[in-house]
Amino acid sequence: EDQVTQSPEALRLQEGESSSLNCSYTVSGLRGLFWYRQDPGKGPEFLFTLYSAGEEKEKERLKATLTKKESFLHITAPKPEDSATYLCASLLVTGNQFYFGTGTSLTVIP
Amino acid sequence: DVKVTQSSRYLVKRTGEKVFLECVQDMDHENMFWYRQDPGLGLRLIYFSYDVKMKEKGDIPEGYSVSREKKERFSLILESASTNQTSMYLCASSLSAGGSYEQYFGPGTRLTVT
Numbered sequence: 001e002d003q004v005t006q007s008p009e010a011l012r013l014q015e016g017e018s019s020s021l022n023c024s025y026t027v028s029g030l031r032g033l034f035w036y037r038q039d040p041g042k043g044p045e046f047l048f049t050l051y052s053a054g055e056e057k058e059k060e061r062l063k064a065t066l067t068k069k070e071s072f073l074h075i076t077a078p079k080p081e082d083s084a085t086y087l088c089a090s091l092l093v094t095g096n097q098f099y100f101g102t103g104t105s106l107t108v109i110p
Numbered sequence: 111d112v113k114v115t116q117s118s119r120y121l122v123k124r125t126g127e128k129v130f131l132e133c134v135q136d137m138d139h140e141n142m143f144w145y146r147q148d149p150g151l152g153l154r155l156i157y158f159s160y161d162v163k164m165k166e167k168g169d170i171p172e173g174y175s176v177s178r179e180k181k182e183r184f185s186l187i188l189e190s191a192s193t194n195q196t197s198m199y200l201c202a203s204s205l206s207a208g209g210s211y212e213q214y215f216g217p218g219t220r221l222t223v224t
Binding site for chain 2: 031032034036041042044045049087089091096097098100101102103
């Protein structure tokens with residue numbers, strides 16, 4: 001069964017303490033792997049798309065990478081405003097349906 | 111700037127009522143989606159539409175129907191609301207082709223059924 005799994009479920013970091021969030025996928029025929037940020041009570045906000053293994057994308061303190069089995073969202077020197085839930089999703093070449101993980105809730109403590 | 115809007119941010123309905131949730135996008139996207147999001151369960155797909163008047167069931171379509179009469183508008187209908195449909199409802203849209211497939215989400219509707 002096609003599946004997307006995120007770990008850890010929750011992560012608490014001190015401000016400035018770098019870390020990585022993991023998204024592993026078992027889907028066959030990946031068209032794209034997507035990362036979103038979601039603040040409480042709001043809709044997810046698009047961050048990155050990765051299409052092929054080895055690809056990397058960066059935005060401010062965030063960098064997303066992709067291998068054949070998993071994706072990482074690296075957070076460098078995080079700030080309290082980076083606190084949010086981070087979601088990943090896969091899209092297959094065979095259809096239009098996205099498969100979401102359950103997210104990692106990140107808290108950055110000042 | 112891309113924009114997906116939903117008709118209500120908060121909604122309170124009674125059990126048995128018919129409920130309409132509307133979503134409008136201004137990006138000329140072919141695909142539109144309705145999800146519900148519950149703690150610990152993540153986003154679950156209810157229905158999606160890849161063209162006007164076309165629809166496909168997602169993972170949890172029971173108790174819901176949808177309507178897409180115009181490309182920019184996608185409606186979710188709860189035929190007879192029940193308390194287990196209390197949830198956050200999220201609408202999204204995306205392109206089918208052109209190399210850019212990411213979904214854009216609306217702000218969500220928090221529905222409470224009493």
